[in-house]
Amino acid sequence: MTLETLLRRKLIVPSLALVIALASACSSPNRLPDCRSNSEYCETAEEECQPNASLICHENNVYAQDSCENIGNILQSCISSEQCQEGQCLPLERSCIPNYNRICNEGNPTWIDSCGNLGEIISNCTENETCLDGNCVLIEEPCIEEMGRICMDNISYWVNSCGELGEPAEYCTEGCDTGFCHASETRCYEERVWQTEAPHERLTYAEAQEYCHNLSLDGLTAWRIPNISELRMLIQDCSPTITGGSCPVTNDCLSQNECYSSDCQQGCGEDSAYYDPSHGWYIGTGWLGGGFDGRWWTSSSVESEAVGNVYIIAFYNGVIGIENTEDDTQHNIRCIEEEVCE
Secondary structure (H helix, E strand, C coil): CCHHHHHHCCCCCCCHHHHHHHHHHHCCCCEEECCCCCCCCEEECCCCCCCCCEEEEECCEEEEECCCCCEEEEEEECCCCEEEECCEEEECCCCCCCCCEEEEECCEEEEECCCCCEEEECCCCCCCEEEECCEEEECCCCCCCCCEEEEECCEEEEECCCCCEEEEEEECCCCEECCEECCCCEEEECCEEEECECCCCCECHHHHHHHHHCCCECCECCEECCCHHHHHCCCCCCCCCCCCCCCCCECCECEHHHHCCHHHHHCCCCCCCCEECCCEECCCCCCCECCCCCEEEEEEECECCCCCEEEEEECCCCEEEEEECCCCCCEECCCEEEEECC
């Protein structure tokens, strides 16, 4: 029988020390004074459970749990790609496969794993390469359009510098050869009648004058050497010396000091792609045949202290030059007719 029971039954009389001991015991966290009738002592009180004291996992679901560890309601059900851990749904850990794929990162091929994390750089692309689909590939030069012609089914087609077939350049009625229609002896271009097939030998200036003077083509007889403005009409794709380009030299501006600028003398440089081996030297106008080295006479005299100089055009690089007519220098000649055409 406990001390408390003896006191309740008054089998012993409490001393002062005993009363103090009982008071101390009643103040403990697990005991509360009981003030029910017929009792002047204390008894043990039941502990009160606090709801939602913590979260727990059960059968891959998140439950609330009170302070007495009683499980409450489901707060969250974890999906198939999640796992309940420490009272919360967390994504399942995946095993990332290294070197799973290649991508371009900062211009270089780089590994990534199956989780998408960056790995090591595979290689460094050079200045002549670019990264494409995780690989270093050579930078392709753009294809230049209308760089040549080929014949197919009696049609002259343009081809670009990459050899790719383009649009029809001309529909031939008299046959097609080496990319060009079999043409008549003359051609109307920029409202002027031109000789289509130039002599295949070079001539001095005096010989060129005589050649044009004696020429008779398609019933036309008023042929002459073209002036600088007329011959510049045949230049294409060389911006300094095309008609209206930055080179000031025209048949109305012939002064060497005032008109013959560096743009005239530099043209488009030595690497200009104006030579078609299958059809001679020319710029852009594929119907022009003949010629030898790409330098052509004009009749425009250079206004300078020197005597006997005329302007010439080098069609292989678009340069406008100066040549003396009184020595034995030989160049190509393409005659022009006085008649205006449409």
